[in-house]
Amino acid sequence: MGLIRDEDAGEIRQRLKEMVNPVKLVHFTQELNLEYGRETQQLLQNLTELSDKLSLEIHNFLLDKEKVTEYGVDKVPATVVRDGMDHGIRFYGIPAGYEFSTLLDAILAVSRGDSGLTEESREKLKRVVSPLHLEVFVTPT
Amino acid sequence: MRLAQQFAVENEFIRADCIESTEFPELAGMYRVYAVPKTVINAATSIEGALPEGFFLDKVLEAVEPPAPAESS
Numbered sequence: 001m002g003l004i005r006d007e008d009a010g011e012i013r014q015r016l017k018e019m020v021n022p023v024k025l026v027h028f029t030q031e032l033n034l035e036y037g038r039e040t041q042q043l044l045q046n047l048t049e050l051s052d053k054l055s056l057e058i059h060n061f062l063l064d065k066e067k068v069t070e071y072g073v074d075k076v077p078a079t080v081v082r083d084g085m086d087h088g089i090r091f092y093g094i095p096a097g098y099e100f101s102t103l104l105d106a107i108l109a110v111s112r113g114d115s116g117l118t119e120e121s122r123e124k125l126k127r128v129v130s131p132l133h134l135e136v137f138v139t140p141t
Numbered sequence: 142m143r144l145a146q147q148f149a150v151e152n153e154f155i156r157a158d159c160i161e162s163t164e165f166p167e168l169a170g171m172y173r174v175y176a177v178p179k180t181v182i183n184a185a186t187s188i189e190g191a192l193p194e195g196f197f198l199d200k201v202l203e204a205v206e207p208p209a210p211a212e213s214s
Contacts, residue, residue, distance in 0.1 A: 093161020
């Protein structure tokens with residue numbers, strides 16, 4: 001049984017129609033010691049079934065060392081949202097509740113290749129020319 | 142969270158992690174996350190709460206840019 005309700009699936013499918021370029025969710029997990037590991041993987045599987053432009057790649061955090069290093073993932077469950085390139089967007093933990101809609105926004109922004117920010121913000125962001133790491137802590141709602 | 146991700150899409154130097162505090166209590170504890178959202182910048186400074194786009198960006202930039210030198214007279 002899926003984690004996305006039928007009535008929500010239709011709405012999500014509709015939103016995902018706004019996708020332009022294909023997006024891949026790269027998911028890292030492990031079998032043991034993860035409170036919501038199975039649910040997270042199931043949720044992502046259900047989600048990626050809702051659009052042809054969305055795909056899912058799953059890696060084992062303990063075994064796929066090469067990918068873990070490539071994506072710089074240091075904890076699980078972890079989900080990378082990427083297209084042809086890695087934009088540095090990661091979700092750690094289950095993207096449920098409010099964060100599910102944040103995940104959809106991330107997918108759409110990456111797919112469009114457009115941040116949706118104001119011109120003023122885009123201009124200011126050009127000043128960032130060295131690595132900047134933002135870790136946003138949230139709670140399930 | 143959306144803003145941090147939008148910044149990451151806009152600028153290749155920026156990484157944005159969305160972290161579920163309850164699943165990573167040690168990390169949340171280390172950064173003293175008592176209320177959410179809380180944005181930790183380069184593992185050093187932080188912004189509490191959700192701010193409008195312009196304010197949030199200014200705070201982030203303030204945290205990573207050295208203060209402008211005072212005007213010499």
